[in-house]
C-alpha cells in the first residue's frame with residue numbers, strides 16, 4: 001500500500017475488474033486514454049493475467065479515494081514502463097469513477113506517484129504522454145511540477161480530426177528543489 005492522506009495506491013485485485021470494464025467503456029473516461037473500442041470482461045481478464053507477468057514495479061495500481069470515512073476504489077495508475085539503466089519511467093493515471101473528478105484526488109495521486117518513483121524506485125526522470133485537448137489532466141501535471149518537453153504533431157486521431165500529443169516530464173532534481181522550496 002502506498003498511503004496518502006485522501007488517496008491510497010494498492011495492488012489491483014481480480015474483484016476490481018468489473019469496475020474497470022464499466023469505466024473503460026465510458027466514452028468520457030476513454031477520451032483521455034488510448035483505448036477507443038468497446039471492451040469486455042474477458043478482455044480485462046486477459047489484461048489482468050498479463051499484468052501478473054509484468055515486473056512488480058510496472059504493474060498497475062488501484063486508486064482508492066477517501067470518501068467521508070470510506071475508502072472507495074475509483075481508478076488506476078502506475079508506471080507503464082521503466083528503463084532501469086537510464087532510470088526513467090512513464091506514468092499513467094485514470095480516475096474512472098467520474099463522481100471523484102475535480103476534487104483534487106488526481107493531483108494527490110500524481111504527487112504520490114512522483115514520491116514513489118523518486119524515493120522508492122530511485123528514478124531520475126518521470127514522464128508521460130497526454131493529448132493536447134485533455135486540459136484537466138495537463139493542469140494536474142503542471143501543478144505537480146511536470147514541464148512540457150515536446151509535442152508530437154497530429155499524433156492522435158479523435159472525433160474526426162488529428163490532435164497533438166504532449167510529452168511532459170519532471171526530473172528528480174526539479175522535484176527535490178520544489179519540495180525544498182515548499183518546506
Ligand SMILES: CC(C)(COP(=O)(O)OP(=O)(O)OC[C@H]1O[C@@H](n2cnc3c(N)ncnc32)[C@H](O)[C@@H]1OP(=O)(O)O)[C@@H](O)C(=O)NCCC(=O)NCCS
Nearest residue numbers: 032093094095101102103104105106107130135136137139
Ligand atoms: C485527468 C484526471 C486524472 C484528473 O483527476 P482529477 O481528480 O479530476 O484532478 P484534480 O481534481 O486534482 O484537478 C483537475 C483540475 O483540472 C480542472 N479541469 C477539469 N476539466 C477541465 C477542462 N476541461 N479544462 C480546464 N480545466 C479543467 C479542474 O477544475 C481541476 O482544477 P482545480 O483543482 O484548479 O479546480 C481525471 O480526470 C481522469 O482520470 N480522467 C480520465 C482519464 C484521463 O484522461 N487520464 C489522463 C490521461 S493522460
